[in-house]
Amino acid sequence: MMDGSSQQRVVITGLSVVSPLGNTIVDLTRNVFAGVSGIKRLDTSFVDQLDCKIAAQAQFNPADHFSKYAYSILDRTSQMAVHTSIEAIKHANLEISDTLKQRMGIYLGTGMGGAHSIEEGYVRLYKEGLNRLKPFTVLMSMNNAAASAVALEHQITGPNQTFCTACSSSAVAIGEASRLIRHGYADVMLAGGAESLLTFGTIKAWEALRTLAEEDATDASRSSKPFSADRTGLVLGEGSAMLVLETYEHASARGATIYAEIIGYGSANDSNHITQPTANGQATTIYAALADAGLAAESIQYINAHGTATKLNDATETEAIKNVFGAHAYKLSVSSTKSMHGHLMGAAGALEAVISILALQNNKLPPTINLENPDPECDLDYVPNVAKKVPQLDYVMSNSFAFGGTGASLILKKIAK
Amino acid sequence: MTSVKDNQTPSLDEISQTLAKMVADKMDINVATIKPESTLEELGLDSLDTFDLIFNAEDHFHIKVPNDQVNISTLQDVSTLVQRLIVEQQ
Known part of the structure; x- marks a missing residue:
């Protein structure tokens, strides 16, 4: 089954999110069908220096989920990715046996990887005038850090790849992971995305592109207006979403709940x-x-x-x-x-x-x-x-x-x- | 943890206590369980964690630890190294 010629059906058996609309599937479901907005004034120290003061933040505190030792060596993007990977596996009711570890991988999409860690490094160098960076700077900021942290967390040894195609990164990751399974190179894949780029430098860079939404004059939460005549641009958000993909055969054999098939x-x-x-x-x-x-x-x-x-x-x-x-x-x-x-x-x-x-x-x-x-x-x-x-x-x-x-x-x- | 001022070389004991606090804080463990003769490995530090500890010690004690002197095993080794470098680099 490793020659790439087989055709496996690919199904989704686990879902998890950290999002501006909640950090559980139950909350996301309620909010997304109720038309709730997760957009508001950015809760951050530098908001006054921004032209665009709105964003869609995720209410995610790493200390609620990890030991200090574990989260202090991960960028916020990786923290979210590891958390959603754990929750997606729970949601899938998946037990990762030693055999499965070798047939399971992670494909993750991220646009800017460890944006917070990069920015923290630059602040030390250029703002605080220090001339050296923390030892974990490279490992926290590299774009593949999140996917690698996920693979380490679950000790899975199948393919681990990071897709960086800006706004389509995680759709590509899911699509490519589905092909991997379809053609027999893996039985189970974690696939999804993670992004946390609401830093001063990143928002300033987006402001310069003149593509961010203007804050709605009466209600900040109503600033993102797709398809509307008075739409003014996009609202930056952060979060992570993770899916468990597996062959139909594998899912059926273990009696998993199947949420959808990727066809x-x-x-x-x-x-x-x-x-x-x-x-x-x-x-x-x-x-x-x-x-x-x-x-x-x-x-x-x-x-x-x-x-x-x-x-x-x-x-x-x-x-x-x-x-x-x-x-x-x-x-x-x-x-x-x-x-x-x-x-x-x-x-x-x-x-x-x-x-x-x-x-x-x-x-x-x-x-x-x-x-x-x-x-x-x-x-x-x-x-x-x-x-x-x-x-x-x-x-x-x-x-x-x-x-x-x-x-x-x-x-x-x-x-x- | 108060910062070290010029011309005040802290005792080995003081250095050891400061480093133990750093390790406890980083590794999320009770400082009382840390003994000078504990190896960094026993305390759960891998090579990167050790670099991180040295980084924090450099900041705190205003020293620079050369790359060829980071082969250390116990907390006592780190304390001795730090004390020697404080004297040498003052």
């Missing part, structure tokens, strides 16, 4: 511009996922959109969906849950994959909140403001696009109980 993954590069997407580029990614799944476009009932709330993305993504789905684009529903949880960057795709699975599980579509003034260019059903119950949801798609061009589209299917 398609497509990735393509939009080689138009470093930041500007094209409908053609995004459509290529979506087509690739449909082709991978061998699924007619008309089967897709719901799309969790990339939906960043930037002027360009939302109009382009709408056009891409129309290009691919034709008349069916007006029958399916699309929503951007970034309206609630903000943009988790490298962890966004994983969180949105989890939310897409919750949609399948609950036959319910999460809303795009703050959509009071529709943009004529965005004329699809975006599940405005309130969640929508549907009779039966079987096929959903989760799209992620990115600065740099890497698109990733995942197709998830409900498995009959």
Whole structure:
């Protein structure tokens, strides 16, 4: 089964999050279908020095989960990743035997890795005028630190790789992990993303791109407005989402609860511009996922959109969906849950994959909140403001696009109980 | 932990107590369980943790530990090294 020619079905049996909408699947489910926003004024010492003072922070205190010794040598990004990996394995009711350890790996997406540790180092050097850095600086800030911390935590010895494709990082990680399992290179994979970049330097860099949302004049929590005519940009967020992927065979044999099957993954590069997407580029990614799944476009009932709330993305993504789905684009529903949880960057795709699975599980579509003034260019059903119950949801798609061009589209299917 | 001022070479005992506190704080263990003859390995420190301890000792005692002198086994070794470097580098 190691020659890459086998075709295993890939199912999802465990989910876990640290997110602006809660740190348990129960809390996330309640909040995402109730249209709750996790966006607010940033709770940090440097907020007064920011032009953009809003963010979607995760309420995550490492001391609640780890010994001081354990967390003090991990960046906040890694702390979140290790925590969600532990919880995802618990959620999957998975016992990791010595045999399984060799057939289990971790694929993780992150955009900026240990951003806090890098910044702390620079503060010591350039602000405090010290001329040396702490011994753990490299190990805490390197981009593969989080995935490696996860592998160490569970003593798993299968493939350990980190995907760094900006906003699509964790969607790519999940897609690539599903291929690994599909082709027989692993039986179980942890796959997901982690990002914690709400540092002074990182936010300043984003401010300079002029792509962050303006704070809503009356309610900061309503600042992310995907597909709305008055959208002004994205809201930075932080968190981690982790999924347990395994072969259908392995999951069935151990009697695991199966939350969804990954039936398609497509990735393509939009080689138009470093930041500007094209409908053609995004459509290529979506087509690739449909082709991978061998699924007619008309089967897709719901799309969790990339939906960043930037002027360009939302109009382009709408056009891409129309290009691919034709008349069916007006029958399916699309929503951007970034309206609630903000943009988790490298962890966004994983969180949105989890939310897409919750949609399948609950036959319910999460809303795009703050959509009071529709943009004529965005004329699809975006599940405005309130969640929508549907009779039966079987096929959903989760799209992620990115600065740099890497698109990733995942197709998830409900498995009959 | 008060900082060390110039011309005040702390006793080996004082250095040892300060280092024990650093180890206890870092490793989340009770300082009373730490003895001078404890090896760093027994206390749970791996090579990186040892570098971290030396880093903190350098900050606290205003010394610089050369790379060729970090082969130390017990807490006593660290205390002796620190005391010698304080005298040499004052």
